[in-house]
Amino acid sequence: MIKKAGMAITVVGLTVVFLSVWQLKTVTVTLPRESGRRIYETIVDPDDEIRFRYRHSVELTWVEGRFQVDKHGQLLAIETRMESVGTGLPNTASPDTRLEANQIIADEKKRPLPALRFYILPINQVHLTIAGKRVDLENLRAGVLIEISVQRMRAIKWLFERYVVKLFAQTELNS
Numbered sequence: 001m002i003k004k005a006g007m008a009i010t011v012v013g014l015t016v017v018f019l020s021v022w023q024l025k026t027v028t029v030t031l032p033r034e035s036g037r038r039i040y041e042t043i044v045d046p047d048d049e050i051r052f053r054y055r056h057s058v059e060l061t062w063v064e065g066r067f068q069v070d071k072h073g074q075l076l077a078i079e080t081r082m083e084s085v086g087t088g089l090p091n092t093a094s095p096d097t098r099l100e101a102n103q104i105i106a107d108e109k110k111r112p113l114p115a116l117r118f119y120i121l122p123i124n125q126v127h128l129t130i131a132g133k134r135v136d137l138e139n140l141r142a143g144v145l146i147e148i149s150v151q152r153m154r155a156i157k158w159l160f161e162r163y164v165v166k167l168f169a170q171t172e173l174n175s
Contacts, residue, residue: 023073025043025044025073025150025151026042026043026153027042027150027151028041028148028149029146029147029148033144040135044150045069046070046071047070048069048130049067049078050131051066051128053127053129054124056124061086063086064082065077065080065116068110075112076110077109077111078107078110079105080105081104081105081106083102096109114149117146120145121142122142128148
């Protein structure tokens with residue numbers, strides 16, 4: 001009995017140590033003007049794709065930014081696809097721009113970005129997909145600023161925030 005208890009304590013201890021050292025990469029969507037409140041977060045693997053599609057507010061044409069997370073946890077700009085040129089869009093006179101299936105594609109050359117910020121407006125009809133999962137941004141009020149960034153987080157912290165904090169929040173609500 002004592003031997004089994006010692007083995008269980010050892011396994012639990014090693015698991016806690018492993019989870020304390022192992023770092024996850026997450027893509028997080030926050031509201032920076034509301035104390036950085038997190039509205040979405042998901043674990044990502046290297047080369048997972050982030051697609052940010054919106055209607056250009058002046059040209060009223062679709063624009064799609066494609067991004068990736070590299071193995072070091074850096075957000076990289078891959079390319080911008082657009083139906084036409086417009087204010088604030090990449091330079092289309094560059095040799096890094098090509099035309100493909102009625103779209104202008106600007107190669108962003110895996111340019112590192114600290115984060116991606118965007119004001120949400122109804123006219124933009126924003127669509128955000130992270131690692132194949134659609135992120136619902138439709139309930140955000142007009143004019144809110146969102147920030148998409150890659151975070152490194154210890155696995156134990158991620159598990160704690162996901163399960164322990166939510167469990168206590170539900171317990172308080174049910175009291």
